[in-house]
Amino acid sequence: MPTSTITEQARQMKLVAPRMAATSLGARNAALAAIAQGLQDHANEIFAANQLDLEAARQNDVAPTVQKRLRYDQKKMAESLAQLSGLQGLPDPIGKVSLHRQLDEGLVLTRVSCPIGVIGVIFEARPDALVQVASLCIKSGNCAILKGGKETAHTNRVLFQVVHDAAVSAGIDPAALALAESHAQVDELLGCDAYVDLLIPRGSNGFVRYIMDHTHIPVMGHSSGVCHVYVDGAADQDMAVRVVVDAKTQYPAVCNAAETLLVQRSIAKEFLPKAARGLAEHGARLRGTAEVVDILRDVEGIPAVERMSDDEFGTEYGDYIMSCALVDDVRQAVDHINRWGSHHTDAIVTADDQTAEYFLQMVDSAGVYRNCSTRFADGYRYGFGAEVGISTGKLHARGPVGLDGLQTYKYRLVGHGDVVADFAEGRRQFNFRDL
């Protein structure tokens, strides 16, 4: 285990990064296979470390739902192994050619994907995240500094040791992976803008904002998840109820769960009671504008609908509660979403192609969905193998960030002694041709 400072490790990593970027796909996949083997070989050690974390959590009266997230057991390991196996099967993200162009006879430009370099990932207290993030960084040819939640410190330390040893045994440079363990080390990491190319913080809005405000390193983080489902007049209403219920209740604590239901006014009296009942059956309730409260006042079998004010539509509940408003049409729905949403993922339910196309075109979000639940916004469900985070920014990567999001590109230009003076002085002319 390295004992030098984070700054020293980051400096070393920056030097190693070009070699890491040049490793073969075979070497990187071999490292993933070695990690899978290492996890199995050290299962008892890992589970024992996890018991220490779980015991501490119990002693500290950590909420049971959170305790569940801290657990790393056979089931979680099986998920890690499945993910590692899936990742090995994915094509190499490095070396993809996105431009191949002759500038003039014998002067050829190629734009090729390559790893970003040194990435710092700060993730929540979930031990499986360490394995996931490390393996994504290895497969994508990046060096990584990993910092997990302190509630799983024992598990993280053993998992990191296993991952690191396995990667090194497969030929990866020992300096390519490092573990940060304390808040002080995170603050040190934030000052490493000379060596670290990208920070990916996962966690609360406040935490991501803190990171952004205290570093010159580019940050890829998601701000929040205020996702919408708009039920259009032309919707199949049974389908709409199913989608709304799934988007709100399948896992309300996550960022791709829906927070607001928008309904076209023309169908509100018919649809709202069905939606409210569907939500109630899954333990969720609505808050709404005066109109919504009126329509649902005498509906039986649903919880009372609380009146909400217009300026609350930016609320991320993360709970079994959903805001609700009526709109005239898809245009008003889009305006509402672009104004109050967090540009994460928003869905329309409609059978009308033109209405759907307007929505998909005009909603300014990373994910724009038709007739399906916002909960699909996830790297695994998109077939990326896993995700290192979800970006609600528009720069670089947007939405779930998988292997491709951990790449940049470089321009290779190969000539035969070509000089700009010849072009500037008219002796040669550019002759662009895509190859």
Next chain:
Amino acid sequence: MPTSTITEQARQMKLVAPRMAATSLGARNAALAAIAQGLQDHANEIFAANQLDLEAARQNDVAPTVQKRLRYDQKKMAESLAQLSGLQGLPDPIGKVSLHRQLDEGLVLTRVSCPIGVIGVIFEARPDALVQVASLCIKSGNCAILKGGKETAHTNRVLFQVVHDAAVSAGIDPAALALAESHAQVDELLGCDAYVDLLIPRGSNGFVRYIMDHTHIPVMGHSSGVCHVYVDGAADQDMAVRVVVDAKTQYPAVCNAAETLLVQRSIAKEFLPKAARGLAEHGARLRGTAEVVDILRDVEGIPAVERMSDDEFGTEYGDYIMSCALVDDVRQAVDHINRWGSHHTDAIVTADDQTAEYFLQMVDSAGVYRNCSTRFADGYRYGFGAEVGISTGKLHARGPVGLDGLQTYKYRLVGHGDVVADFAEGRRQFNFRDL
């Protein structure tokens, strides 16, 4: 001309952005054609405004080389017209599909390019830049707030009016383009993180750093241009002299001009005198390490070679001066470049394929060149029509930023009532298939 505040204009722009993103290629090209016509129709007015700026520059004793850059005359207008015509011929950057995948039967994901939205570009005192930046933003479907150098305020105002009127006449929303004129307005712009998606500052390092330190808006800027030419032992030495001379002297003030010459030690005694003479013929001189000074001490017809210290290799001269050091081999050259360079553009001259491949792979720069001048690093020379800037960051866009660099993407997911619960509870399995 709009008279509302920058904040109000940015707020309005954010609302207009989805409509701007939905404009057809025909409408955007028509706007470019109208701008070309408008420039010709208002040529006298534009040139008269430019005379006011030039007169003020003369009265303020602005350096003649800078005065030259402020000029907007028939020749500059011809360049603008050529650029507008070239841009019209380029394919639509919007709507490019980079992923098309079935997640399961009837559930289809598409990743489609779309404009970033609202972009603020702050550029140097060069009136042609206003036309270039505005037309790139229009072609790429973005809204833009433009701020040019105050030394060309009169010209900028008239040019903006012409561009704006022309774009509006072609159906572009009047709120899609705005002009900022004062430093106070720039400071106001920096606070518009709720409305502006990206800032592109062009200018000195200090200026770019100031912008980065005073805004929460993502910034795409280039830090500096410390570019290298490495002359390998296996180089064609005549070619190497030609490349070095062009890279240093063809236009020394720009960021893609080379600042450092690295030479493999084994050929230094033979090559350095040739290189120094070639540079001297174009008015440039070398500064070097003790070895370099020794080798060039008795060479005739070249200026004295000043001794430089090791910690000066990060210097961007922007002038007819070049740092020089010897290295053992390509490995040492790469280490030097990755340590001291600015990750902009670096070239190797060699006839050896393996050496070249090592250099192109291992140098961590936006542009890695073989046997050609670093001066080719430019959006126009890459066939992008023009460039809105050059990025030395690795996130989002790297190197010259053209139309593609002004795009983000969104994920469209279309289903038939699909919900995550079905997958989570084992009733359905993902069945990924690229279409």
